[in-house]
Amino acid sequence: MKGFLPRTLHPGLQILLLLGFMVLCLCVAYAVIFAWGMGGFGLSVGEMITAMQRPADVPNGWGLMMMIQGVTLGLVFGGGALALASALGYGWAEYFNPRRLGAGWWLLAAGALILVIMPLMSVIIAWNAGAHFPAALHDFEVWARASEDRAAALTKFLTRFNTGARFLVGVVVVALVPAVAEELVFRGVVQKNLVRWFSPHVGVWLAAAIFSAIHIQFFGFVPRFILGLVLGYLYLWSGNILVSMAAHFTQNAFQLLLLYLAQQGALGWGFDADSNEALPWWWVLPSGLLTVGLLYVLHQRMTAVAPAPPTEMRILSREGVQQTT
Known part of the structure; x- marks a missing residue:
């Protein structure tokens, strides 16, 4: 081309x-x-x-x-x-996709990582939502919270799934399209070029910061930044944009599924979609341990050097074993 x-x-x-x-x-x-x-x-x-x-x-x-x-x-x-x-x-x-997808399970593992990390992220979400700016920035804090409240009201309107058809539309528009489009921009272009410009780690961290900042949610910056880091390292290790897309889609789609089930009264534990409370420690602690373990496994498998192709070939025939190069 x-x-x-x-x-x-x-x-x-x-x-x-x-x-x-x-x-x-x-x-x-x-x-x-x-x-x-x-x-x-x-x-x-x-x-x-x-x-x-x-x-x-x-x-x-x-x-x-x-x-x-x-x-x-x-x-x-x-x-x-x-x-x-x-x-x-x-x-x-x-x-x-500078690298071909190493294995189909990479996509499933990327999605599993997002599900595993959610209880741990609830602690960070709760902390960031309750953060306060210094007294000198009080007026800015008031404006920022009012801005985010307006955005939250629009989000609540868009995620009002009173029919199954609306939910499916939401999965496409709110989960699939952002997962594809945002990954192409933030990991596929921005991170790729920042890695070339600086170094792998600097590129991933800068791209994650830009990814979080572009959403203009001051009281959700840190959890989205951490999500950007996870997506960024998945792309860096795998070399395939489908892996970070799978993780991003899982993040969006699972939240929509929980919200839809709660709206249908299918969740019996009183799930509150608007709550920013942290989950209990007996959820958070296993989540942290499993997250570290899964990240380690993914890093080892995705960055492993593929075995070199054989330099010679042996053919079995009626005359015996023949060697070709």
Whole structure:
């Protein structure tokens, strides 16, 4: 595949070009959103803008906002990353998967790691949610909490799954699309180039910080940063974007599943989706031990050097064993 940019382009320039492609894809996304809104939902431009601001007041507000979320993430993030790879003359698999998937169980293990780490993460989530800024930044803290409350209200509206069909749409838009699109950007492009620019560990940590900061959730920064580290090292060790995508999808989809089951009254222990309380220590301690153990196993298996192919071949025939090179 031939691109119009040199493959030797500096990593920093590649990241800047990614931003440029994302801006172009944003223009395309807006065109698709408004065309879909007017053609599929029968709304005028003014009605669509009103619906975006107050989706709960519009009959088709839920569907419209889901469409906007999916198109924006898919085209802006996913499209921007794929466009950069193409511009550099890479096939998509070649750019984002420098190594072939070592084994299918890597994907299952990545998902299992996310499930195992959740009780441990509950402690970090509870701590970060209750954190306070210094007195000099009190006004900023008030603004930040109000901003996050508004975002939480929109999230609660979008994750109101009163039918199975809505839940399936949520799995696609809230779990699958972000898992694919965000991994292409943050691990596939940003981390890859930061690793080239600095070093493997610096690249992973910087990419995780950017991944967390871009969500603009000050009272959820640390747990999302740690999630970014886990996803980053899975990609660094495996060399295959499907592994971090599997982990990211598991994180999103499992939370949606718990939320849906709670809304249907299928969880008997009084699950509260809005709670930031830490789980009991008898959940957290095994979670920490299993997380460390699973990370160790994944690191050992994923970074193991594959055996070299044989340099000679022996053929058994009626004349005996023959050796060829």
